[in-house]
Amino acid sequence: AYLNEHFIPIKVDREERPDIDNLYMAATQAMTGRGGWPMSVFMTPDRKPFFCGTYFPPFARQGMQGFNEILISIHEAWLTKRTEIDQSADQVSNFLLNQAKTPEATDGSPALDAAFLDSAYEELSRSYDSNLGGFGRAPKFPTAHRITFLLRYHHRTQNQEALAMATHSLDAMANGGIHDHLVGGFHRYSTDAQWLAPHFEKMLYDQASLALAYTEAWLLTKDPNYEAVARGILDYVQEYMTHPDGGFYSAEDADSEGVEGKFYVWSTDEIEAEFSAEEAAAFIKNYRMTPHGNWEETNILHTEDLSLFRDPKMQEARKKLLKIRDKRIRPHLDDKVVVSWNAYMIEAFAKAGWAFGDASYLESAEKAEGFVRKHLYENGRLLRHYRNGTADVDGYLEDYAYMGRALLYLYETTFEVDYLKQAKFIAEEMKRLFLREEGGFLFTGSDNEALIAPIIEVYDGAMPSGNSIATSFLLRLGHLTADSDMKDLGWATLNTFGPTLAESPSAYMEMVSALDFALGPNTEVVIAGEPGDTEVESMLSVLRDRFDPNQVVAQRPVEAPKMLLELVPYLEAQTAIEGQATAFVCRNYACKLPVQDAAGLEKQLQE
Incomplete structure (x- = not known):
């Protein structure tokens, strides 16, 4: 009152x-x-x-x-x-x-070159927890963009310590209580350094970032456990966080019945009541349960053996427990559909669908993009979120940047030219609405309500910042379409924030990964031929099986749509020779001789 x-x-x-x-x-x-x-x-x-x-x-x-x-x-x-x-x-x-003012570069500012990537790696390595994985002290957040930077740094330098830091962290998180071992997906963060006791909330953007990290780790290492964890995340999102029309919900709360974690924890008595003595003993041992509990007199499932995620007996046991758990009162579902979070998840589904050859994941990505296109544009203006038929807040920089990059990856995994056209539209609108005269992008659009001070977000927190994703998007789009203006704007954004990055590179890992792409060398691959052709599919399989974050891919049908040739002009000359599947491998637009079989493509990519 x-x-x-x-x-x-x-x-x-x-x-x-x-x-x-x-x-x-x-x-x-x-x-x-x-x-x-x-x-x-x-x-x-x-x-x-x-x-x-x-x-x-x-x-x-x-x-x-x-x-x-x-x-x-x-x-x-x-x-x-x-x-x-x-x-x-x-x-x-x-x-x-x-x-809101960004520091200006001086003669003493470090150059944005390969040596800068080295310094970023060295700073990040100093915060690495070599005993328990991850970075920093408790509470520990997944910060998957640090891991994906390490994968890129290893790809560039073959630094084995960088790869070891990434895989150790991925293993520790997947084994820990922060990972939902019954259904997949990850909780918000770990309250302790051991990854045991999470804050039990599940956020959509964490599922997206970690699905991307485990998918990329699988591409690089071919460790089947990483594929299993990535699939677990994606299957969880499909089952529990997807709107009937395809959009993705925002979050599941940490508590149910007023108690945090109640939905997720178990007693040994519950396990012994459901299984034979031998089965119960094996499960209790594998998931490190005790009669007195490992957390607040109850048990959070966690393990020391990541392969249990693929073990047939443990899979059956987990399915049985999941049926029991699903009868409990679920945590509250936040059913808002937020554009930037959805776009992040679309990218994760598209990349995983491409890497694992799983059409259902690509279908989820495309259906979610269709949801956004149907419900979250108004007169061409991207909106922020949707709930119960209402979408009335204008989108911010992060919504445009994430959506643009998601559309770009949808094109590179489905080769539907409309996605590339829409990505180009988003890029132009992002420039019009958010670009500052002095460089970089504002958080809010020029048509938004004016606040008492402009907002410039660069820090990569739980989600990478809008400026980081915008930079990555512009550089990749510019390279795929040979649009020098887009590439120049990406570089200009890097240079604008260069002095900020130099202060603490590990705080801006997504932006540093964008720099890695900008520095190249970049590979352009064009597969020319009829979609669905056996040899075309064999060539695409070669590409799906590789981890090369600095590679862009286009497909040119024999009768290429006019729109595709306008968007990617170099495809005009890259045609299927004698109507047969033909691959063109180029490095920074300098092309090798075309090849007409998958083995030849693989050989050129390895050179």
Whole structure:
């Protein structure tokens, strides 16, 4: 009652309005030295913050002010100390304005070259947990973009330590309690360094980033466990997080019946009641359960043997337990369909469908893209999210960047030219709406509500930033289509943020991976011939089986659509010789002699 009487309370969903969340989180961190949610921000009528904080108990306790006391104090200060409040609000607003300025390169700034990749790797390696995998201390987040950078760095340099860091981290996470061993998918983060006890929330973007990491690790190592884990993630999303019309839901909560993790944990008594004595003993041993529990007097399933995910006996046991678990009260499902998160998941399904030769994954990717195209555009403007028939918030930079890159990978895995056309449209709109005169991209569009300070997001957190994905997208699109303007804009964005990257490269790993692509050498592969032709399919199988993140792929039918030739002009000259399947392998557009069989293609790619 006091809040409503003396204030105008506004509750913001940070997933719907990440611009507001980012701006005022920066203010909260500046004023308190820390951030988090729930976040409370008190501001003047012109939206300038003067008091911020994270969690406040309802009433004072253990030396913490209660929310009620804070309301009374702020109201009294508003009446008696208005000048001081306005001055404080102006200072915070000026700080936010200054924060939006990007450092300028100087003569002493490091060059964005291969040596920069070395320094990024060296910095990342210093935070690597060589005992338990992952990076940093508890709480530990998956940060899959660090792992995918390591895979790229190994691909470039053949550095075995980089590969070992990546695979050790992937193994530790997949073995740990952060991984849902019954159905697949990963929880939000681990509260401990051992990857045992997670915060049990499941976020769509974590499923996307980790599915990509395990798929790429499989391509590089051919470790069947990585394929199994990647498939587990994707199968979980198909089964539990997919809208009937194809879009992907946002999250499953951590708690059910008011208790965090209750849905996911087990007692040894439950296992012994469902299996024979021998089977129960094997399961309890394999998943490291104890009668007294391994977490809060109950058991989180985890293991030391990743191959159990493929073990037939353990598969049957897990299926049996899953049927039991599915009868429990499920955590709440957040059924918003967020564009950037969906695009990330579309990319994961497309890449996995391509790598594993699984048509159902490609179908999921295409169906989700169709959902976005049907429900989340208005007069050509991409929107932010959809729920229950409503989509009324404009999309942000990350929505455009992620969607553009997803469309690009959909083209490279299905060769449907409409995806490439739409990717080009998204790129042009992204430039029009978000590009800054001084370089880089704004978080919000030029047609969005103006906030008290512009937002420039570069840091790669749980999800890579919009600027990082935009850079990656522009560079790849420019290379595939031989569009020098797109490539130049990608490089310009790298140079804009170069001084920021140099401060701490490991905080911007997706942007550094974009630099890896920009530095090349890049490979362009064109398969010319009729789609579905036996030799064409054999050639595509060669490409599917390789890990080469700096390779782009196009397919040219014998009768190529005019639109395709306009989008990828070099395809005009790369035709099927005598109507037979023909492969062209080029490095930075310098092409080898064409070959007409899969063995010849494989040989050229290995040279």
